[in-house]
Amino acid sequence: MIKIYGKDEPVLREIAKLVPNTDIQSPHIIKVIDDMKKALLSQDDGVAICAPQIGVSLRIFVVSGRAIADMANSEDRNIPDQVYINPEIVKMSKKMEWMDEGCLSLRYLYGKVRRAKKIRVRAIDENGKKFEFSGADLMAQIFQHEIDHLDGIIFTDKAKDVVDIPPHSHDHE
Numbered sequence: 812m813i814k815i816y817g818k819d820e821p822v823l824r825e826i827a828k829l830v831p832n833t834d835i836q837s838p839h840i841i842k843v844i845d846d847m848k849k850a851l852l853s854q855d856d857g858v859a860i861c862a863p864q865i866g867v868s869l870r871i872f873v874v875s876g877r878a879i880a881d882m883a884n885s886e887d888r889n890i891p892d893q894v895y896i897n898p899e900i901v902k903m904s905k906k907m908e909w910m911d912e913g914c915l916s917l918r919y920l921y922g923k924v925r926r927a928k929k930i931r932v933r934a935i936d937e938n939g940k941k942f943e944f945s946g947a948d949l950m951a952q953i954f955q956h957e958i959d960h961l962d963g964i965i966f967t968d969k970a971k972d973v974v975d976i977p978p979h980s981h982d983h984e
Contacts, residue, residue: 813850815864818917818965822863827870827961829897835939840871840896844937847873848892850915857915859953861960864916870897872957874950882949893944895934898958901943904929910952912966919977922970926952 816822834840843862851860851873858878862871876890909923930951933943946954956966967973 812853813846813865815850815854815860815915816866818914818967820866820916822866822868823916823960823965824963825863825868826963827861827863827868830869830871830935832935832939835896835935835937840869841937843867843869844871844873844894847871851875851892854915856913858949859957860915861957863960870961871895872898872961874953874957878949878953894937895932895944895957896936898932898934898954898961900930900954900958901933902929902931902945903927904951909971912952912956912970914956914966917965917967920967920973920975922967922973924952924956924966924970926955930954932958 830840846865847860847862850865851857857875859872859874862869872895874893876892879893880887880890904927906928907925908928910926911921912924913921928951929945929947931943931945932954935941
């Protein structure tokens with residue numbers, strides 16, 4: 812099991828470092844991305860994860876293929892996870908919305924965060940190719956949440972109405 816770091820870990824408060832272009836296909840970065848995908852897969856409700864959440868202070872996040880399929884209302888369970896290295900926000904809608912948010916590092920806290928409805932990010936994929944991607948609603952929220960993480964910001968810094976909703980235990984029924 813890959814450890815997912817909790818909110819008190821200092822790594823979540825650091826500003827993550829850029830990945831040098833020459834390192835993108837290095838064994839170290841390949842392993843970090845692989846570990847992030849494994850950690851994400853281990854969480855049924857996980858939609859995305861960033862490198863600091865597995866203890867690595869680098870500017871990388873991964874969006875789950877499952878989440879991408881769900882957003883597209885697709886039954887395809889073979890959509891690959893999307894890797895974003897050195898992501899930056901290129902464009903953001905002026906229209907904002909309060910959205911429900913949670914985080915794999917802050918189990919089981921949920922709150923409302925004001926996020927842009929649409930966002931465009933530029934990043935590099937795991938093969939070293941630059942790309943841009945536009946997301947709306949949940950995808951836009953994921954981008955903002957993950958890029959905040961890379962800047963040492965966790966959602967509760969911005970959230971209102973934070974509540975603790977532990978999962979119901981079905982083990983004893």
